[in-house]
Structure formats: C-alpha cells, structure tokens
Amino acid sequence: MRSMAMRNLLSSVSVKRKTKKRMRKCTSITKHRLVEEEDDEEGFSIKSSAPSHTHGVQPLGNLYLNPASTNSRDTGLGNLHTLSDELLLDILGLLDSTSLGVLATVSKSFYVFTNHEPLWKNLVLENLLGGFHFKGSWKSTYVAASYPSFDTSAVAHGGFKVRDFYSDYLFQSWLCANLEMKPEWLERDNVVRKRGISVQEFVLNFEEPNKPVLLEGCIDNWGALRNWDRDYLVRLCGDVKFSVGPVEMKLGDYFVYSDKVREERPLYLFDPKFAEKVPKLGDEYEVPVYFREDLFGVLGSERPDYRWIIIGPAGSGSSFHVDPNSTSAWNAVIKGSKKWVLFPPDVIPPGVHPSPDGAEVASPVSIIEWFMNFYGATKNWKKKPIECICKAGEVIFVPSGWWHLVINLEESIAITQNYVSRRNLLNVLDFLKRPNASTLVSGTRDRVNLHDKFKNAIEASFPGEIDELTRKEDRKNQQRKLSFWDSVTDANVGAFKFSF
Numbered sequence: 240m241r242s243m244a245m246r247n248l249l250s251s252v253s254v255k256r257k258t259k260k261r262m263r264k265c266t267s268i269t270k271h272r273l274v275e276e277e278d279d280e281e282g283f284s285i286k287s288s289a290p291s292h293t294h295g296v297q298p299l300g301n302l303y304l305n306p307a308s309t310n311s312r313d314t315g316l317g318n319l320h321t322l323s324d325e326l327l328l329d330i331l332g333l334l335d336s337t338s339l340g341v342l343a344t345v346s347k348s349f350y351v352f353t354n355h356e357p358l359w360k361n362l363v364l365e366n367l368l369g370g371f372h373f374k375g376s377w378k379s380t381y382v383a384a385s386y387p388s389f390d391t392s393a394v395a396h397g398g399f400k401v402r403d404f405y406s407d408y409l410f411q412s413w414l415c416a417n418l419e420m421k422p423e424w425l426e427r428d429n430v431v432r433k434r435g436i437s438v439q440e441f442v443l444n445f446e447e448p449n450k451p452v453l454l455e456g457c458i459d460n461w462g463a464l465r466n467w468d469r470d471y472l473v474r475l476c477g478d479v480k481f482s483v484g485p486v487e488m489k490l491g492d493y494f495v496y497s498d499k500v501r502e503e504r505p506l507y508l509f510d511p512k513f514a515e516k517v518p519k520l521g522d523e524y525e526v527p528v529y530f531r532e533d534l535f536g537v538l539g540s541e542r543p544d545y546r547w548i549i550i551g552p553a554g555s556g557s558s559f560h561v562d563p564n565s566t567s568a569w570n571a572v573i574k575g576s577k578k579w580v581l582f583p584p585d586v587i588p589p590g591v592h593p594s595p596d597g598a599e600v601a602s603p604v605s606i607i608e609w610f611m612n613f614y615g616a617t618k619n620w621k622k623k624p625i626e627c628i629c630k631a632g633e634v635i636f637v638p639s640g641w642w643h644l645v646i647n648l649e650e651s652i653a654i655t656q657n658y659v660s661r662r663n664l665l666n667v668l669d670f671l672k673r674p675n676a677s678t679l680v681s682g683t684r685d686r687v688n689l690h691d692k693f694k695n696a697i698e699a700s701f702p703g704e705i706d707e708l709t710r711k712e713d714r715k716n717q718q719r720k721l722s723f724w725d726s727v728t729d730a731n732v733g734a735f736k737f738s739f
C-alpha cells in the first residue's frame with residue numbers, strides 16, 4: 240500500500256511542478272469561517288496511510304516528461320476540453336446526482352470529473368443536511384442514503400484508474416488531503432509564553448499594545464481539561480446536534496465522519512450555542528482571569544455570538560481571517576494541538592487578497608495549500624508572523640485585527656471566546672459604525688443597529704466611560720505626535736535633524 244503510494248508520489252512530486260494556485264473567496268471577517276512565490280515542492284511527504292489517487296490522476300508536469308502520451312482528460316471531454324478544470328467542476332456542480340451518474344458513463348474523462356468528491360460532498364450537504372452517516376467517501380455516503388439496499392463498498396474503496404489523465408487541479412486536491420505537515424512548517428515558535436502573570440501585566444504588556452501571547456497554566460482548574468475527550472462528550476451529548484459547516488450534525492455522527500474522512504478541507508464543528516444546548520459544557524470551563532472584562536455583556540441576550548466549542552480532526556482548521564467586529568479573542572486547547580500563524584493588522588498574509596471594503600477575502604483553497612505555496616514566502620519577510628503550537632491546557636490571546644490561520648495537528652477540542660474590553664471598545668464602536676456595517680458586522684441578526692444599541696447600553700451601564708476613553712486616546716495620539724517631532728528635531732538648536 241505504502242510502496243504504491245510512494246511510487247505514485249515519486250512519479251508525481253519529484254517533478255518540479257508549477258501548478259496553478261487554486262483560490263477561493265469567503266468573508267474576511269468571520270469567526271469561522273487563501274501568487275506569487277516559486278513553489279518549493281521538494282521534500283514533501285505523503286501520509287503513510289494515504290491511498291494512491293483514486294482514479295490515477297497525475298500532475299500536468301508528468302505529461303511533459305512523457306511526450307508519447309496524450310492527456311486523456313482532453314480527449315474525453317470533446318469540445319469542453321478548452322474549459323479549465325475549475326470551470327468544468329463549477330458547471331458539474333449544478334447537476335443532480337442522476338445527471339452526474341449518467342455523465343460518468345460518457346468517457347473516462349467525464350468519469351474522473353463526475354467522481355470528484357467535493358461534488359458529492361455538496362450533494363450530501365444540500366440534500367441530507369447533517370443527517371448523513373459517513374461511509375468513507377462522499378459519493379458512497381450519498382448513494383447509501385439514497386439507495387439503502389445498494390452495496391456501496393465498491394464506491395467507497397476505489398473506482399477505476401484512468402491512464403494518462405493529467406490535471407493539476409484534481410491532483411492538488413488529492414495531494415493536499417494526504418500531505419504530512421512538513422517539519423519546517425512547524426518549527427518556528429516565536430510567540431511570547433507566560434505563566435502566572437498578573438492581569439495588570441497582561442493588560443500592560445499584551446492587551447494594551449495589542450500583541451499575542453500564549454498563556455500557560457491558566458485553565459488548569461477546568462473540569463473540561465480533566466474530563467473532555469471523545470468518549471465523555473459522546474456519552475454526555477452524542478445525540479445533540481451541533482453546527483458543522485453549513486449543517487447541524489449529531490456529535491456522535493460527526494465523530495464517525497471525522498474518523499474516516501481524508502479530505503483537503505474537513506468539516507469543522509464550530510458551535511456558538513453549545514452551552515445553551517448542553518449547559519454542562521458551559522459549566523465545565525470558566526473565562527480565564529485575563530479576559531473577564533467583556534463589555535458586549537451589557538447587551539445581554541442581544542450580544543453577537545461570542546463563544547464557540549471547536550472540534551475537528553487533524554488537518555481541519557481555520558484559514559486566514561480577522562475576527563469579527565474588531566473584537567479580541569482567546570482560544571483554549573482542551574485536547575490535541577493547533578499550529579497558529581498570526582500577522583499583525585498592518586500586514587496582509589502572503590496569498591491572501593482582501594477586497595477593498597474588507598468584506599471578502601480570496602485565499603488558497605485550503606490551509607495545506609497555503610503552507611505549500613505561501614508559507615515559504617514568510618521566511619524573507621521583515622515582519623515575520625508570530626507562530627506557535629498551542630497544546631492542551633494552553634491559551635492563546637488573539638489581539639483585535641490580527642490575521643490568523645490555525646490547523647489542527649491531531650484531533651482537537653477547544654473553546655474560544657471573543658470579547659471587548661476597555662482596551663478595544665473604541666475600535667469596536669468604530670467598526671460597528673462603518674458604512675458597510677450590514678456586510679461587515681457578524682454574529683447577530685441586527686447588524687446595522689448594533690452600533691447604537693451597544694453605545695447606548697455602554698452609556699447606561701458605564702456613564703462617561705466612552706468620553707473618558709476618547710480623551711485618553713486623544714492624549715495618546717498627541718503624545719505620539721510630540722515624540723515624533725522630538726525624534727526628528729534637534730532639541731538643542733531647535734532644528735530639523737533629518738539625515739539620509
């Protein structure tokens with residue numbers, strides 16, 4: 240098995256490929272929601288458990304090493320061969336299962352395209368919502384649910400291999416689903432770590448200057464840290480439905496899926512109502528001492544979503560985004576471990592292209608694709624990202640406006656909360672007041688009125704606080720301007736001291 244996979248790998252990855260980078264668009268500011276550098280594809284390794292590509296798809300580079308061969312992708316598509324893989328898949332995505340099944344019989348090429356797993360994933364999610372039992376592949380899951388008497392084992396474990404089929408797009412999708420994280424993607428660890436610091440130290444050194452920090456030992460008393468593992472959670476709430484991507488799934492079913500799945504972008508359990516659904520989950524953790532001031536609390540039940548339980552298999556995670564409503568966040572790992580990459584608000588991560596109004600971001604199709612194609616670029620950047628691996632029992636502080644990407648290195652369970660303290664209250668109010676608040680504000684139905692509601696509620700609970708913070712901010716800005724002029728003028732002679 241392994242030697243087969245390795246042979247495939249060698250025949251494909253040893254080729255110095257220049258694949259087209261696949262991008263997708265999503266909102267840039269979301270709680271959960273990736274062209275420029277040379278690929279360096281030497282030294283990738285495929286997971287030892289990886290099957291070879293289900294249909295034998297090879298990267299386009301291999302075609303050029305094999306001049307006698309023609310690309311059966313093109314011959315089997317007829318006039319449609321001029322369409323890009325992406326466009327073709329977009330069109331196929333409009334079809335129902337029966338049409339895909341019929342088209343699969345037209346040619347080997349159509350067979351490969353119509354079996355592309357994401358097409359079946361969409362069909363499952365659209366038609367079965369979260370009520371599916373994952374059978375090892377999305378197509379077999381769909382077929383098993385639609386035709387219960389049909390033996391789906393053949394669908395789940397293979398299909399036909401097609402010779403001389405070359406497509407970077409389809410190959411990349413398989414590669415990203417089966418690639419090991421490279422050791423060099425994991426080794427940079429430059430986050431500041433602190434244990435046992437006071438709240439004042441946290442505010443002064445991290446929250447006020449808006450800098451990330453990894454806090455150790457501050458959730459040691461959590462029941463969650465002692466108790467939560469898969470068995471415990473399934474016993475407690477295996478039948479409860481949680482938000483998983485676009486659907487709601489029973490926790491027990493989600494674990495069945497996450498055990499079997501091998502895909503580029505696994506579904507991620509990310510639920511903002513977990514503590515209402517299962518109050519015991521809410522009782523088994525408490526907000527770490529550093530983050531207790533949470534001014535959105537003045538809105539009571541009308542506050543935007545603010546806390547989430549997060550569960551996902553190795554390879555799942557969150558692609559680059561900025562947290563909602565200009566809030567800061569903390570993220571506590573309870574089981575497993577997470578690789579974090581963070582860029583400050585003034586540095587847009589390589590490969591990430593936010594729209595001018597900040598409402599949307601185009602970024603690589605998957606987190607692994609970002610690592611393959613863009614991580615290397617950060618080596619030469621002056622402003623290096625902050626990186627770390629956050630392990631069970633550790634909490635990372637994600638300051639307001641920071642871009643971040645997270646990938647689970649093993650099955651992980653975490654809690655995260657977003658909050659507003661006095662340190663970022665004015666930023667949050669500014670954010671909520673932006674002209675395109677209706678597209679930017681998130682986690683609430685009442686996006687447009689949130690600014691006024693929040694401001695009025697703060698005025699009522701903390702009279703004069705906003706004015707006081709505004710005066711403080713003005714004084715700071717004044718101070719900054721003065722120290723700038725101090726630095727460029729010569730105090731003794733009152734003259735400029737610019738030098739080149």
Ligand SMILES: O=C(O)CCC(=O)C(=O)O
Nearest residue numbers: 270549556557562645655
């Ligand atoms: O996947 C994760 O744990 C990170 C979640 C995250 O980035 C967020 O909550 O903003």
